Amino acid sequence: MKTLRSLWHTFFGDSARAFGSVSVIFLVLLAIAPAKDYFSEWRHYQKQYLHLIRGRADAVTLERHFQIGIQQIWIPEQQVTDRCTTCHEGLKESTLADVNTVVFRKHPVIPHSLTEFGCTTCHRGQGPATTMQEAHSSTADWEQPLLPAKYIEAGCGQCHLEKQTATPFLNQGRQLIASYGCTHCHTIKQGDGTYIVPGDDPPLLNHVADKTTREWIYAWIKDPQSYASTATMPNYHFSDNDARDISAFIIAQSTPLEPPLQPVKTDPKRPYDPAAGTTLYGQSFCASCHAVQNAAGLLVGGTVGPELTGIGSKAKPEWLQDWVQNPNHYDPISMMPHYRFDAEQVATLVGFLESKTEPDFLANVYLDAATPEQIEHGKRLVVENGCASCHEINGVKKPENFAPELSRIGSKPLSQLLFVPGVDHALPDYVAAKVRNPRAFGPSLKMPQFKLTPQQVDAITTALLALTDKGQSLPPSMRIASVQQTRYQPAGQAGQLMRDLRCFTCHMINGHGGDIAPDLSWEGTTVQRQWLVQYLKNPETLRPALIRRMPKFNLPDSEINTITDYIMTVYQTPDFDRESLSVSSFTPTQVEQGRQLFYSKFACQSCHIADFKQDKGYIGPALAEAGKRFNAAWVYHWMKAPQSLRPGALEPNQHMTDEEARSLTAFLMSLKGGRIEAMKK
Amino acid sequence: MNKIIIALVLSVFLIIGCTRKGGRPAPPQATTAGSAIVESSGGKQIGYIGMPLDQPLVVQVNDASGHALAGAAVYFSGPKSVNFEPAAALTDSSGQVTSVVTLGQQSGRYKLLANTHDSSGKNIYLIVEEIALGYQQTVGAQLCAQYCIRCHDSESTPERVSNMDNLSVKPHAFTDGDTLNKMSDADLIAIISHGGPALSKSPEMPPWGYTLSKSDIASLVAYIRAVADPAYEASGFAYAQK
Numbered sequence: 001m002k003t004l005r006s007l008w009h010t011f012f013g014d015s016a017r018a019f020g021s022v023s024v025i026f027l028v029l030l031a032i033a034p035a036k037d038y039f040s041e042w043r044h045y046q047k048q049y050l051h052l053i054r055g056r057a058d059a060v061t062l063e064r065h066f067q068i069g070i071q072q073i074w075i076p077e078q079q080v081t082d083r084c085t086t087c088h089e090g091l092k093e094s095t096l097a098d099v100n101t102v103v104f105r106k107h108p109v110i111p112h113s114l115t116e117f118g119c120t121t122c123h124r125g126q127g128p129a130t131t132m133q134e135a136h137s138s139t140a141d142w143e144q145p146l147l148p149a150k151y152i153e154a155g156c157g158q159c160h161l162e163k164q165t166a167t168p169f170l171n172q173g174r175q176l177i178a179s180y181g182c183t184h185c186h187t188i189k190q191g192d193g194t195y196i197v198p199g200d201d202p203p204l205l206n207h208v209a210d211k212t213t214r215e216w217i218y219a220w221i222k223d224p225q226s227y228a229s230t231a232t233m234p235n236y237h238f239s240d241n242d243a244r245d246i247s248a249f250i251i252a253q254s255t256p257l258e259p260p261l262q263p264v265k266t267d268p269k270r271p272y273d274p275a276a277g278t279t280l281y282g283q284s285f286c287a288s289c290h291a292v293q294n295a296a297g298l299l300v301g302g303t304v305g306p307e308l309t310g311i312g313s314k315a316k317p318e319w320l321q322d323w324v325q326n327p328n329h330y331d332p333i334s335m336m337p338h339y340r341f342d343a344e345q346v347a348t349l350v351g352f353l354e355s356k357t358e359p360d361f362l363a364n365v366y367l368d369a370a371t372p373e374q375i376e377h378g379k380r381l382v383v384e385n386g387c388a389s390c391h392e393i394n395g396v397k398k399p400e401n402f403a404p405e406l407s408r409i410g411s412k413p414l415s416q417l418l419f420v421p422g423v424d425h426a427l428p429d430y431v432a433a434k435v436r437n438p439r440a441f442g443p444s445l446k447m448p449q450f451k452l453t454p455q456q457v458d459a460i461t462t463a464l465l466a467l468t469d470k471g472q473s474l475p476p477s478m479r480i481a482s483v484q485q486t487r488y489q490p491a492g493q494a495g496q497l498m499r500d501l502r503c504f505t506c507h508m509i510n511g512h513g514g515d516i517a518p519d520l521s522w523e524g525t526t527v528q529r530q531w532l533v534q535y536l537k538n539p540e541t542l543r544p545a546l547i548r549r550m551p552k553f554n555l556p557d558s559e560i561n562t563i564t565d566y567i568m569t570v571y572q573t574p575d576f577d578r579e580s581l582s583v584s585s586f587t588p589t590q591v592e593q594g595r596q597l598f599y600s601k602f603a604c605q606s607c608h609i610a611d612f613k614q615d616k617g618y619i620g621p622a623l624a625e626a627g628k629r630f631n632a633a634w635v636y637h638w639m640k641a642p643q644s645l646r647p648g649a650l651e652p653n654q655h656m657t658d659e660e661a662r663s664l665t666a667f668l669m670s671l672k673g674g675r676i677e678a679m680k681k
Numbered sequence: 682m683n684k685i686i687i688a689l690v691l692s693v694f695l696i697i698g699c700t701r702k703g704g705r706p707a708p709p710q711a712t713t714a715g716s717a718i719v720e721s722s723g724g725k726q727i728g729y730i731g732m733p734l735d736q737p738l739v740v741q742v743n744d745a746s747g748h749a750l751a752g753a754a755v756y757f758s759g760p761k762s763v764n765f766e767p768a769a770a771l772t773d774s775s776g777q778v779t780s781v782v783t784l785g786q787q788s789g790r791y792k793l794l795a796n797t798h799d800s801s802g803k804n805i806y807l808i809v810e811e812i813a814l815g816y817q818q819t820v821g822a823q824l825c826a827q828y829c830i831r832c833h834d835s836e837s838t839p840e841r842v843s844n845m846d847n848l849s850v851k852p853h854a855f856t857d858g859d860t861l862n863k864m865s866d867a868d869l870i871a872i873i874s875h876g877g878p879a880l881s882k883s884p885e886m887p888p889w890g891y892t893l894s895k896s897d898i899a900s901l902v903a904y905i906r907a908v909a910d911p912a913y914e915a916s917g918f919a920y921a922q923k
Contacts, residue, residue, distance in 0.1 A: 108788060110816055602884065
C-alpha cells in the first residue's frame, strides 16, 4: 500500500508530473497503430522480397519496379479490388520465373493481363484482405477461399462458355454434364442466357414391353453397369422389392406399339450363317456408333449408340427385327439411321445380334406375376425418383424442377449447404463430394449414384464451380458465348430423306448436327456430282486411318438422286463460284510443276496418297482419285487457305503463291485412278 | 517443491503434446525389413498441376535375393505441395505399396522419394520423377495432340494411327531431350512456324506459322521443354541465381 502511494506520488504528485505522465501514456497509445502497421504481415513479405531481389544481378531493374506499401488492382466494372500484389510483388517480373519462393515467383504465362482482370476473378479468395489467412481461406465474413489448383479452369469458365483448347478439364466437365443427362433434372442456365441441354438419349418406355422382358428391366434397374460398363444410367441402389415393383409397373404401363411390330418373314429352314452376320455388321459400319466387348474384354466401337455386348439378352428378336428395318417405327427421334435392309439382311443382322448374350446378367432373376399393389407401389417409386425426367412413361408426367437449379452453384453460400462429416467446410469439397457419392449426404436423398472416375468427378466439379454469380452478371462484352446448335433443317423431299437417314447424327450442316464426320455445309462446292452418287451407293474409304466410317445405307437410285441434287444445288459456299476454275485450262507443264511441288517442296505425300504404289501417308484423305472427286475451284481455294473453308481443318496453311496453288490444283485434278483397295494388297 | 516440479514437467509435456503438428504419419508396425526398394509402375508420368496423376505410384520392397517382401514399411515424401494417399503404408502380400499422387501447384518436375529401412535400420530409398504441366504447357499438350502427335509419336492407339512409319525422315518424339534440348527456343519456333526447310531439314515437317498463332507456338515449345527426357535446362540469364 505504501509503495503504491509513493508510485502515485512519483508520477501524479503535482500537476506538472501528472501532465508529463499523461503525455507519455498518450504517446504510447498513439504509437500502437503505427507499430501494428510496421510489424504487419505484408511488410514482412515486402522486406523478404527486397532481400531476395537485392541478391540478384538485375537488382536495379527489379528495385525500380518495386513499390513500397499496399498495392491494389481496382477494376470497378468487374467488382475487383485486389491487394494480392502487396505480397506477391514479383508476379509481373519475367526474370523471377525461376524463383523457388512461390510467393515471389512470376505468374505463369496466361493470355490475360493482371491489371485488366485482377487476381480474384480467376483464383477467388478475398481480394481486399491484407493478411494471408484472410485472403486465402474462408473466414466468417468471406466464404470463398482460393480455388484449389485442380479446379482452376472454373475461373476461365465464368466468361468462356465456348470450348477452348486451353481448358481440357472444363470442356470435359461440361461434356460429361451433358452426356450423363444431369440437366434432365437440374436446370443449368449459363451467363449468356443459354441452357446446357442433355446430350444423352434416354429410351422411351411407353412401349418397352415390346422391346424387352420384365426380368431384364429388373436386373438393369438393380445395376445398369453390370449389363454394360458404358451405361450412363446411374445406380439408384434399389432394394430387391423396390426393383421388383418398379419393373412390374414399367411393364404394366407399356402399351403395344401402334401399328404393331413387324418381324420379317424368312425361310425358317435356312440356317443362320454367323459369318454373314459378322460381315454385314462390319459392312454396315455399326461399329461407328456402337461398341462391343471383344474377346480380350476391350470395348471396340463408337459411343453414339448403346453398347451391344449383351443385346441378345436384352432385346426380343421380333423387336430387333422391327428396329433394324426402320427405327423410326419404335422411336421417331432416335439417332439411329433408317438403313434400307432387305428381309434377309435383317434376319442375318438380328441373328448376329441375338447371339451376343450375357447369360450371367439374368441368371438369378425369377419374378412372380405382379400384384396390383406391387404395380401401385412401383408407380409411386417411379414418381418419387423422377424417372420421367429422362424417360417417357405412360401415366407419369415429366416433373418440373425436379432437382435444384445449378445456374449459380459456384457462388452458393455455405450457410445454405448441409455438410456431413468427412467433407471439408468449403464449396469445392462439397460439390465434389456430392457428385462423387450423393447418398453419403443422407440415405433419403434422391440423387442417384453415377459411375464416375475420380478424374471425371473433378472435371464435373470444375464445370459446376464455373457457374458463379459473377459469370451471370458479367458485362456481355466480357463474355465469350457458347456455340449453340442452330435449328437448321433441310427442306422438301431431300430434307425428309436426310432426316430419315439421320445425316445430322454425324454431320454438321449450317450449324446443326454432330461433329463425328465432316461438315457438309459446302459439300456442293467441294465435290463432283458423279462422285457423290457413287459414294452414296458404296461409301469407299476416304481416310484410311479412321475407324468411324460412313455406313452403307443400300439406297435406291431414286433416293440417291434426290439427295445428290439437293446437296449439289443448296450446299454451295457464297465465297466463290464453283465454276470459276476450269480443268481444261490446265497445261501439262502446270501438272508437272504441281507434281514436283506435291512431292518435294510441300511433301504432301507425308499425309496424303496420290499414288498407291509409292505413297503411304494416311492422315489426310487419299487423293489418288482427287480428279474424279473434287471440284477444281474448291481445291484451289483449299490450297490457299484450308481453314477459311473449314475452320479447324488439320491441314496446315502452306502460304502458297497463286501460281503454286494453281499448279497443285492442276496436278490433283489429273489424278483419276487407283482405288484404295490397291493399297490393301 | 517436488510437486511443483512434477506439475511443471507435466504441463510442459502437455503443451508440447497439444501443439506438435503430426509429423510423419506412422504406419502400422513393420514386420519385416527389405534390402531394396524398386519402382513397379507410375514413374515418369506427365500430369497436371494440382491434379492426381493418372496412374498411382506403385513401389515394391525386395529382400536380398530379389524376392518381394510383404509387411515392410514404405514412406513417400516429396516437395511440400505434393500429396500422397497414403503417405506411408506396409507392403501388401505381393510386396507392393500403391499411392495416389497429387502434384503441387507449380509446373515442372517433381522428385518424389519412397523409402524404407533395411534390417540394420539404414534408410534405403528410391527417387521417381513426375512432370506437372501448367497452363501454357497444357495448351501445348492439347495442340500437340491435335496437330503433331500422329507424326511425332510412333505409338498407335485404336483411335489414332501413327503416321511416323510413312515418313522418309523420322520425326523426333517430343520427349527426345538428347536432340531437342540442343535446339534453342528460336530454332524450335522457326522450325514449327516455317517448316523443316527453315533449318535445312525435311519439308515433310510443314509450316504451322500460318495456321497456329504465335502464342500457340510458344505453348508448344513450353510443352516440348516440359516433357524433355533428359530434362531441359534453360540457358541464358546466367545471373539469374546467385
